[in-house]
Amino acid sequence: MGRSRVALKFNLGRGVLLAPLIFLTIFYFYPLVSILSVSLFPAGRIDLSGFSEIATSAYYHRIVWFTIRQAIISTVLTILLALPCAYLFARYRFPGRSILLALTTLPFVLPPVVVAIAFTSLIGRGGLLNRLLMSQLGLSSPPLQFEQTFAIIIIVHVFYNFSIALRMMTGFWMNQSRRIEEAARVMGAHGWRLWWTIYLPILRPVIAASGILVFIFTFTSFGVILILGGVRFATIEVEIYRQTTSIFNLPLAAALSLLQIAIMTAMMLAYTRLQRNLPLELQATRHTLQNLSTRRAYTLIILLVSLIAIMIFTPLLALVVRSFMSSTSGTFSLRFYKMLTVNTRSSILFVPPVDAIINSVKFAFITTLLASVLGMMAAYLLARRGVFFARWIDPLFMLPLATSAVTLGFGFIIALDEPPLNLRTSPMLIPIAHTLVALPFVVRSLLPALRRIPPNIPEAARMLGASPVSVWWLVELPLMLRSLVVGAVFAFTISMGEFGASLFIARPETPTLPVAIFRLFSRPGAESAGQALALSVILMGVSFVSFLVIERLRTPGTGEF
């Protein structure tokens, strides 16, 4: 490790590496501090009433406990399900492999109300499964009661976050050498023992990295809790939203925001500590995927595909089917897709689907670029400095993810209101906000890979006379590329699907796909629902194609990822 840090020091200039910190300062800390000070110092005097209210009220204790509990359960389940799938994806070549991987990422882009409709049509009171069970078993009432339960929150959290864990683990695992595993096999380890003594220790950094991301995502869960959980459940984030927009109790909202940030920071400090003691230094290698040869491997693949199918594809399929089905006759129809392009009321609210696609893709590309460049710099910054530095600076990049979107949105309004930073009504604010959320994904994906670049390779290149830029471009970048692609896919996905934060930013007319879906869902009528679902399917389609394109960038040649 020590050697690699020394080596990295020469590759990129010091100043450049500070860019991500400057970005964070302007677009995160400055707005955050502004809104918190306005909230906590109304009329120039400090107001800590929010803190005492949280400390003394059983209501808030319940919220904090619920937030932690659901996040832990969601994270553990997500990791447990993704682990065996990552094993197969990292190991075997099978037909439809990369398409399957791209498909698992689609839930991420869907707005919660669309997901609610998908799940309601499958397991709701009048849903497919209940009707089937009732007719098969002769029951008079629906046997499955998932609506607004703790269980549905967890199911949907796994549905949303499965691909974070799967992609990060697969990407990491494929870069690991098999020598240790082969040695262990030779010495007779197999089955559980192999998992316990070899795979899990090797994967520990990436399990922790993806685990912390899933944990943060579910800890700050908002739309899922509101729409699928209903009134009985509230996370801290939900309560911040309520206190900010509905009740306008800013001291309390600020106290909750700080509490959320504090809990998250503690988690992240623990995490960076854990990451610091990396177990083994492994050679970054590329190995070829095995063909399916044994019966066991076949069985595993079939099990895997059916698991993903049940969990992820059936809800998506339900949406696709409904978008192509006439609500009057129940037969196949393209009507909803065709009608999307017709502005029947010549309304300014109307969004031509092509425009929404262009806006979405444009914002997503800007986000991907910003997040990749800044994330790369941040990863270098963290990898090359001392442990102490990494320990305290590293969590900073995760903070935006842990911060309430409402708080930050309000912060933008009051902080970025004067030249040269008069950005609060600029459309650029949307990709900037998305970048704040996407940055941790790029950093988390890159850092493990960067730390594991064997120092002798770039050193050799330098000794042979390569300039720092060409060392980076020809040696280091290719070694990190797969991890960078994982991060970039997520940056893109986050931007395509993100809607919550954009709600709290004052936006001029640059409607994205989620905004257009939201508009269709805010007026009655079968046509509205049908078109909204059609647009959701288009959103998934555009995202899907983009994933495949981004993944093409990863390595020359084919068939590896």
Place this chain on the structure above:
Amino acid sequence: MRKFLLILLLSLLLVSAASVFAQDNTTLTVVTHDSFAVSEEILSQFEAETGITVRILRSGDAGTMVNQSILSKSNPLGDVMYGIDNTFLSRALDAELFIPYESPLLNTVREEFLIDDAHRVTPVDFGDVCLNYDVAFFTENNLPVPQTLRDLTDPIYKGMLVVENPANSSPGLAFLLATIAEFGEAGDYTYLDFWADLVENDVFVSDDWSDAYFAQFTVPSGGVGSRPLVVSYASSPPAEVLFAEETPDTAPTASIVADGTCFRQVEFVGILDGTEHVEAAQQFVDFMLSREFQEDMPLQMFVFPVIEDAALPDVFEEYALIPENPSLLTIEQIDENREAWIMAWAEVVLR
């Protein structure tokens, strides 16, 4: 190939970033919520006649919009704010967000909507939050349509009603206010007793209107939802006809407009204090009270005009019922008690 693609992407990005930054600045900025709509033609006619370019700035729901405007009061986000309703109005008035303007067109506005004598805000439209029901369901099952709020606690309607969360949803809050106006806070049977009975009768509380209407209500969802009664708007039945796949012979839903079952929301426009375009802002307020705009609103935003002699579109004449005696609470009453009512409601519903 890979590098080529990368370079191509980079240049695409630069071009798109540049286009995002480009903006013009001779404009009147209207701060509004997500549902504001107008016909393109009518808006461009206004722009052509006055030489004003209208820029629309959307900011979430009405609550988000008002609160953000209060926070940015010293340096307002825009020149005009439209879409604040009677459930949030006094918060904005207390914060002194607006400068007064008495439009010459006020004399065309129906008396009942002129609630601010200081003319800090001007009424633009109203809409009634009412129960909607699935007509076919009630006919097929030979069920009587509920005629009072109290009827909803009858076991024959068990498991049939879906409402929205008043803490996060504007129709949800309106319906809670209707129940408060109807049952009151004191006496033998308060609004909380009513809600306890609704819970007993298996009411479903969705977080927002979209989920209530599209995932829980039976009609538009074509089989996904399972509840034939929903809290929606009196204008939803005409919208069902307008946004049907094939124009039906009759509306699949209808609203219940019996006395004391609906709550009337009135939306206002105000000129934001600090604007540099006072005159343009006043012209925009007049524009919103013009007959063209008022008659355009129903099909754009599914709300009703506030001026005396505006004609309604045919589909509204045919399918929209306007309650004769909707519930009304004063904006002061609402503002003083909103949070306490919602908290008390939550206690009962969550228990």
